[in-house]
Structures are given as C-alpha cells and as structure tokens.
Amino acid sequence: MTAAATLTDVSMRYREHAALDGVTASFATDGITGLLGRNGAGKTTLMQLLTGHRVPTSGSVRVLGADPFENDAVLRQVCFVKESQRYPDQFRVRDALAAAASVFPAWDEDLARSLVADFDLPARRSVRKLSRGMVSAVGITIGLASRAPLTLFDEPYLGLDAVARQLFYDRLIADYAENPRTIVLSTHLIEEISGLLEHVLLIDGGRVVLDDDADSLRASALTVTGRTDAVATLASEHEVLTTESLGGSSRAIVRLRRPVDREDLAAAGLTAEPTPLQQLVVALSSRSAPASRRAEAPADRPSDDDHAFQEATR
Numbered sequence: 001m002t003a004a005a006t007l008t009d010v011s012m013r014y015r016e017h018a019a020l021d022g023v024t025a026s027f028a029t030d031g032i033t034g035l036l037g038r039n040g041a042g043k044t045t046l047m048q049l050l051t052g053h054r055v056p057t058s059g060s061v062r063v064l065g066a067d068p069f070e071n072d073a074v075l076r077q078v079c080f081v082k083e084s085q086r087y088p089d090q091f092r093v094r095d096a097l098a099a100a101a102s103v104f105p106a107w108d109e110d111l112a113r114s115l116v117a118d119f120d121l122p123a124r125r126s127v128r129k130l131s132r133g134m135v136s137a138v139g140i141t142i143g144l145a146s147r148a149p150l151t152l153f154d155e156p157y158l159g160l161d162a163v164a165r166q167l168f169y170d171r172l173i174a175d176y177a178e179n180p181r182t183i184v185l186s187t188h189l190i191e192e193i194s195g196l197l198e199h200v201l202l203i204d205g206g207r208v209v210l211d212d213d214a215d216s217l218r219a220s221a222l223t224v225t226g227r228t229d230a231v232a233t234l235a236s237e238h239e240v241l242t243t244e245s246l247g248g249s250s251r252a253i254v255r256l257r258r259p260v261d262r263e264d265l266a267a268a269g270l271t272a273e274p275t276p277l278q279q280l281v282v283a284l285s286s287r288s289a290p291a292s293r294r295a296e297a298p299a300d301r302p303s304d305d306d307h308a309f310q311e312a313t314r
C-alpha cells in the first residue's frame with residue numbers, strides 16, 4: 001500500500017492527559033477510511049495532527065511525504081471539514097466557496113455549483129443566517145469540490161437531514177470513483193457509512209484497537225449463534241468479543257483467527273452471519289473501555305472560534 005499519510009508512534013498529551021498514546025497508522029493513497037471511536041477517543045486530535053493544526057508531543061506525522069506543520073506546500077493539498085467550522089461574519093455562501101477555491105489548487109467549480117444546487121444552498125445568503133444543516137452542507141461542498149489529495153471530514157453533518165446525508169454519501173462515492181483520493185471520514189453514524197468504507201481505523205482511549213480493510217473485517221467478524229457448547233468450542237479457537245447466553249443457546253461476536261468452513265459450522269448446528277460494523281465497533285470499544293479510559297481532560301480546551309477560516313479549511 002502506498003500511504004498518503006502516516007503516523008508513527010504518535011502521542012499527543014494535553015498536560016497530563018494523553019489524547020493519543022503510541023498511535024501508528026497509515027492512510028492509503030486513494031482510499032476511504034472510516035476513523036471511528038467513542039466520544040473523546042482522539043479522532044479530532046488525530047485529524048488535527050494530519051492537518052498541521054497541532055504538533056505531536058512525540059512520534060512522527062508525515063503527510064504526502066513531509067511534516068505537515070507550517071508546511072504550505074502540503075497544506076494546500078489537505079482539506080479539513082470540521083463539524084464546528086466557522087466562517088468570517090460577513091461571508092455569504094458564495095464568499096466561503098470563493099475563498100476555498102482560492103486555497104485549493106484542484107478546486108472543481110462545476111462540482112461546487114452542482115452541490116450548491118443539490119443541497120439547495122442560497123449562494124447569496126450570509127452564512128450566519130443559514131440553518132445548522134445548511135452550514136454543514138457548505139462544509140461538505142467545500143470538502144468535495146476541493147478535490148484535495150487528502151480530504152478529512154470530521155463529523156461533517158451536524159443538523160443535516162437524512163436525505164441530505166444520503167446525498168453526501170452518493171456524491172462522495174460518485175466523485176471518488178472518478179477522482180480517487182485519500183478520504184478520512186469520522187462519524188458516529190457508523191451503519192450509514194459502513195458501505196462506503198474501504199478501511200476502518202478504530203481508536204479508543206487514544207489507542208488503535210482496530211486497523212483493517214473493510215473486506216477483511218466483513219469476512220472475519222462473525223456473529224455466531226447455536227448451542228452454548230458448540231459456540232464455546234468455536235470460540236476457544238478464535239477471538240471472542242462478546243457472548244450472550246440464554247437457556248442452552250449462545251450468541252457470540254467472534255473475530256476469526258483463520259478461515260472457517262461454513263459447512264463445518266452448519267454441521268455443528270451453528271449459524272454465522274457477518275457482524276455489522278456498528279456492533280463490532282461497540283464490542284471492541286466496550287472491551288477496551290475499562291483499561292483505557294483516561295482521566296478527565298483539563299478544562300482549558302481552546303475554543304474553536306480561535307481558528308480562522310483559512311486555517312480551518314486547510
């Protein structure tokens with residue numbers, strides 16, 4: 001795999017609090033990665049490191065072959081769409097798009113126009129007067145039309161209704177098919193996006209707990225149901241994430257250590273189906289929770305208002 005971005009043994013501390021702890025991960029050139037994890041897991045922090053908004057306490061961050069911090073040549077190739085994106089007070093929708101067009105070399109004006117039309121965005125209205133969902137649609141429009149080689153969406157759809165979210169997914173996948181690039185998407189709406197993902201990076205308590213291809217995950221994470229003794233026999237040879245038993249029956253979420261023959265499972269009276277990504281994430285996050293929960297973060301987290309538009313869109 002050629003990597004567009006890598007983190008090597010990266011830790012990020014805020015005073016005594018470790019937001020990231022020894023994270024090593026890479027993001028494939030031309031791939032869509034779901035960056036998943038519970039509240040406070042460290043997803044935004046990881047994205048801030050990739051976008052040069054922060055410098056790691058230790059470890060190394062490389063984006064498009066270089067350190068992204070204060071590196072304009074790299075940052076012009078990186079678009080960061082944040083949930084709490086703010087725009088200068090006087091900006092109309094068209095001003096926000098024009099500013100983004102001037103920042104990103106690969107900006108596609110036709111795509112921007114068609115997204116504005118699809119999201120029904122009023123180009124002349126002040127961004128301050130938009131609804132919450134419409135502001136999210138502006139961010140999504142910028143993220144897609146930027147065509148930035150590394151595009152990061154950090155929970156980009158606050159307030160966006162289900163129809164508009166589906167529009168985002170459809171346009172993302174259609175544009176990605178024609179213009180592959182590195183896309184990192186952080187969200188809590190896991191089932192909605194699971195079909196889009198090629199890769200999954202799950203962090204919990206600042207540590208990587210899953211880093212795998214979506215296809216391998218689909219093949220290896222199974223929910224197995226059957227008689228308790230048969231489930232236990234299978235479980236003894238694989239990694240069991242959760243088990244529930246009722247009467248003489250059990251259901252377990254299992255990560256296979258090696259391929260199993262479906263006919264052997266059937267012969268043992270077991271039914272097996274792929275575990276939905278959301279259930280897998282819950283199972284893995286719950287499992288790692290007690291040991292990895294960190295102390296409360298210090299109360300002096302800077303406001304997002306501190307970030308200027310230019311800085312935030314890079």
Ligand SMILES: Nc1ncnc2c1ncn2[C@@H]1O[C@H](COP(=O)(O)OP(=O)(O)OP(=O)(O)O)[C@@H](O)[C@H]1O
Pocket residue numbers: 014017018019037038039040041042043044045046296297298300301302
């Ligand atoms: N500037 C800061 N100062 C102190 N602590 C911080 C700061 N930024 C983040 N943290 C802490 O680091 C941890 C990771 O935060 P981060 O925002 O990266 O999580 P997240 O996975 O994006 O969460 P969410 O899904 O809720 O957005 C949290 O405990 C958070 O309180």
